Every structure is written in structure tokens, then in C-alpha cells.
Amino acid sequence: MKTRVAVLLSGRGSNLEALIEAGQDAYEIVLVASNVEDAPGLAIAHAAGIATFAHAHQGLKRAEFDALIDAQLRAQDVEAVALAGYMRILSEGFVEGWAGRMLNIHPSLLPLYKGLDTHARAIEAGDHFAGCSVHIVTTGLDDGPVIAQARVPIMPWDTPDTLAARVLIEEHRLYPRALAEYVRML
């Protein structure tokens, strides 16, 4: 049986696309939900025939908004959640409700550079390597146990954008593999 997965995103959706294209036999994406009503990632979901839910978070308390998302996930019998560029901090209640069943991909070699502007910070620090991490989501920001990582060299001529593009290629390879391996263990 494939694990029923929901993807939460706020933007472009290139990781969603990679998760869909990988066509893993371990999971099936049954819902894509967003806090941004016109997130481009929603169109990727539509094109793939995946159900979507989008609702602006503005005007709602964090826990209220998360309860809306949670209701959608429960209605679709979702078994695991994959955050893919979901740029909103989750409420403790939501995280606890999905404890051990929610993964995130973050564009740094965690525990380095939690939060935003990861690539600029890695370049600024003079690091020789950057990368991406898939981790289990806990209540701390970008803080849960790391289950998979990929790294890329930082070139002397890199800008945050060129580095982001190199890391993104690895994200697209890493996330489908890590998600498939993880859900097999649930």
C-alpha cells in the first residue's frame, strides 16, 4: 500500500514536481495545500490531477489556520506530510498532531543556517560546501532530526542565486528518495 502524503507549499513548487515525477511506489500525493492562494505550485498539482486546498493565512490566528489545514489532511486520510517550501511557521498543536509523520526540506547543511537566506550566509561564512537536508519536523524551526543530506561545493564565483540553483538540483534528487525511505518505515 502506498502511503497517502500531503505536500504543503507556499511558492514555486519545484520540489513538489520532483516528488510527483519520481513516481515512487512508496507514496502517493493525495493533497497539496497552501497558505498562498496563487502559489505557482498549486498549478503543478492541478496539472497532475492532485486535489488542492489553498487559503490565505492573513487574518487568522496561527492555530486557527493550522486547524483548517489539519481538517483537510484528515478528510483526505493523509498519513504523512511533506513540507516543500512551506514558508510559514507551524503551531505547536499541528506539529504535535503530526509528530513523526512530517518531513521538511531545508536548503542548508543543518544544523547550519536555519531560517532564511541560507545560501548567502554560507557564502558569507566562507564555507566550502553547501547543501540541503531533509528532517523530521519538530516544534523548533528547522530543528528536527536530519534523515538525509546532500552537499555541493561552493565555487569562488558563486552568488546566492547560482548556489541556490546548484543546491536545488540536489533537493530534487534527495527529497523523493528520503520521503520514500521514510514512509516505508511508518
Ligand code: GAR
Ligand atoms: C526550496 O529551496 C526549499 O528547500 C526551501 O524553499 C525552496 C522552495 O522551492 N525551503 C525552505 O527554505 C524551508 N525552510 P520550491 O517551491 O521550488 O520547492
